[in-house]
Amino acid sequence: MSTLLKPSQFPAIRMRRMRKDAFSRAMMRENVLTAADLIYPVFIQEGRNQRDKVTSMPGVERLSIDELLGVAEECVALGIPVLALFPVISSSLKTPDGIEATNPDGLVPRAVRELKRRYPELGIMTDAALDPYTSHGQDGVINAAGYVLNDETCELLVKQALTQAAAGVDIVAPSDMMDGRIGAIRNALEANQFIHTRIMAYSAKYASAFYGPFRDAVGSAANLGKSDKATYQIDPANSDEALREVGLDLAEGADMVMVKPGMPYLDIVRRVKDEFKVPTFAYQVSGEYAMLKAAAQNGWLDHDKVMMESMIAFKRAGADGVLTYFALDVARRLKLG
Numbered sequence: 001m002s003t004l005l006k007p008s009q010f011p012a013i014r015m016r017r018m019r020k021d022a023f024s025r026a027m028m029r030e031n032v033l034t035a036a037d038l039i040y041p042v043f044i045q046e047g048r049n050q051r052d053k054v055t056s057m058p059g060v061e062r063l064s065i066d067e068l069l070g071v072a073e074e075c076v077a078l079g080i081p082v083l084a085l086f087p088v089i090s091s092s093l094k095t096p097d098g099i100e101a102t103n104p105d106g107l108v109p110r111a112v113r114e115l116k117r118r119y120p121e122l123g124i125m126t127d128a129a130l131d132p133y134t135s136h137g138q139d140g141v142i143n144a145a146g147y148v149l150n151d152e153t154c155e156l157l158v159k160q161a162l163t164q165a166a167a168g169v170d171i172v173a174p175s176d177m178m179d180g181r182i183g184a185i186r187n188a189l190e191a192n193q194f195i196h197t198r199i200m201a202y203s204a205k206y207a208s209a210f211y212g213p214f215r216d217a218v219g220s221a222a223n224l225g226k227s228d229k230a231t232y233q234i235d236p237a238n239s240d241e242a243l244r245e246v247g248l249d250l251a252e253g254a255d256m257v258m259v260k261p262g263m264p265y266l267d268i269v270r271r272v273k274d275e276f277k278v279p280t281f282a283y284q285v286s287g288e289y290a291m292l293k294a295a296a297q298n299g300w301l302d303h304d305k306v307m308m309e310s311m312i313a314f315k316r317a318g319a320d321g322v323l324t325y326f327a328l329d330v331a332r333r334l335k336l337g
């Protein structure tokens with residue numbers, strides 16, 4: 001076909017040349033995703049042979065420890081390096097101070113011991129925060145006005161972290177946003193010879209409405225009621241503040257940092273990675289998962305395509321890994337090639 005363009009009007013550079021074939025697209029692909037980039041968050045509960053669906057998170061279930069073992073086995077087979085545990089605590093064990101969080105025979109320490117006994121090569125991570133254990137659903141202890149008390153909460157978080165470390169957990173992940181908790185936990189771990197216990201700090205954790213389905217899953221939503229977490233989690237309007245939090249957590253002894261939520265906060269992931277150049281993780285939270293699942297179930301989005309696109313977007317933003325409820329699906333898909 002002839003062209004009306006004169007030679008001087010031909011594009012000097014044709015970006016589409018490299019995009020034309022699969023081989024040249026592969027040659028210039030900047031980011032890759034592997035199963036090693038995934039951390040799989042799971043909800044655990046008491047009982048045997050127990051699997052209960054989380055309505056607002058299609059495909060996600062609360063598992064008893066025996067059922068969890070099957071999931072752990074699949075993670076090992078698929079090359080997912082880490083499982084992150086989130087407990088559903090019976091309401092009879094919830095108290096204003098969340099003291100059950102420090103029980104060495106509680107649900108989380110039992111799950112950690114069982115997992116490490118059966119699958120020693122699988123990394124296990126646990127949250128340090130009191131919200132699954134408190135009768136009011138806040139991450140710490142509160143005063144009469146409902147304000148979360150910082151230093152009193154830190155003392156309990158230290159005990160919780162030591163309980164988890166004693167059970168053999170590999171990574172403690174404080175998700176509470178109290179000031180000084182990373183330093184306090186690191187000190188206590190060192191003083192008790194847990195020198196190998198890694199800390200992944202939820203450093204840039206925002207006061208987000210995207211945590212809604214998670215709060216349903218662990219049963220803290222009803223207890224929390226109308227109150228929010230704005231006095232300790234970061235205002236979604238800010239990003240310099242997130243960098244300051246990351247800097248503090250690193251100075252206090254964090255090995256890895258996290259940004260949460262994920263997709264709406266990729267600008268923060270990029271800023272953190274550029275500024276600190278440390279292992280940086282992003283949490284694709286329950287609400288993000290619910291959005292994608294709901295649209296896919298309606299036939300409005302292609303499930304696997306948006307799932308994989310969201311993963312590579314995290315990598316492109318600079319994340320070293322992603323906590324995602326899609327982890328098993330993503331790893332299975334990667335295996336198919």
Ligand code: PBG
Nearest residue numbers: 129131175210211214285286287
């Ligand atoms: C608890 C905690 C939350 C999440 C992880 N740890 C909820 C919250 O801060 O209210 C949210 C995870 C998700 O939404 O998937 N401190």
